Amino acid sequence: MRFSRFLFFITLSAATLAVSPTTHASATKDGASSVVNAYLTVHTALAGDDLPAALKGFIAVQKATAHAKGGHGVSVDLAVSIDKAASTGTGSKSLDEARKAFKELSVKVIELAEKAPDAELRVAFCPMVMGGSRWIQKGDTVQNPYYGKAMLGCGTVEGPVGKAGGHKEKHDH
Numbered sequence: 001m002r003f004s005r006f007l008f009f010i011t012l013s014a015a016t017l018a019v020s021p022t023t024h025a026s027a028t029k030d031g032a033s034s035v036v037n038a039y040l041t042v043h044t045a046l047a048g049d050d051l052p053a054a055l056k057g058f059i060a061v062q063k064a065t066a067h068a069k070g071g072h073g074v075s076v077d078l079a080v081s082i083d084k085a086a087s088t089g090t091g092s093k094s095l096d097e098a099r100k101a102f103k104e105l106s107v108k109v110i111e112l113a114e115k116a117p118d119a120e121l122r123v124a125f126c127p128m129v130m131g132g133s134r135w136i137q138k139g140d141t142v143q144n145p146y147y148g149k150a151m152l153g154c155g156t157v158e159g160p161v162g163k164a165g166g167h168k169e170k171h172d173h
Contacts, residue, residue: 031068032116035082036136038064039109042089043137046102046145047152054098058089061105074112081108099129099146106135110161117162126155136161 042057062083069079085108089101113121113136125134129146137143142155 031074032112033118034064035061035068035074036109036113036118036121039105039136040138042098042102042105043135043143043145046095046099047143047148049095049148051092051095051098054095054102055090055092058086058092058098058101058105061086061109062090078108078112082112095148102135102145103130103133106133110134110136113161117160119160121161123158123161124155125158128154134158 038057038060041060042054045051045053045057065074065079065082065086068074070076074082082105085101085105089098089105092098092101110123120138121136122138122140123134124137124142124144125132126142126144126146129144133146135145137157140157142153142157144152144154147154
């Protein structure tokens with residue numbers, strides 16, 4: 001009886017160790033995915049010139065980041081940076097203010113997405129906005145969140161997240 005308990009414990013421990021790396025990788029991707037999906041709601045809202053939806057999206061980013069921080073795939077430092085940019089966005093009184101916050105948010109979310117790439121996500125770039133601005137979107141048709149309906153197609157899709165070209169952005173600090 002004692003030997004069978006010992007054998008059971010050893011087998012259970014070995015199984016746990018064998019599963020742990022996969023579980024961690026899955027948690028990392030899930031945590032990052034929830035933040036990226038919330039970010040995409042902000043992108044869609046700004047591309048459609050919908051400030052109330054963008055504000056809700058910024059709040060969703062904050063909630064997803066709080067949940068994912070630390071043990072769920074988002075480093076504490078990166079989570080703090082994402083939360084700060086999203087917090088700035090939640091206080092936006094205009095589309096222009098929301099778009100400035102989105103630019104800073106995009107820099108950090110691109111950094112996060114590169115750690116757990118998703119084949120559907122693309123990095124896009126518009127050289128005409130605030131010294132050049134990048135964002136993440138789904139699909140290969142440009143959906144510019146910085147100009148919205150006025151110039152929705154302005155910019156280029158650089159490529160999949162993690163493989164896109166790197167335009168240098170100017171940051172307004």
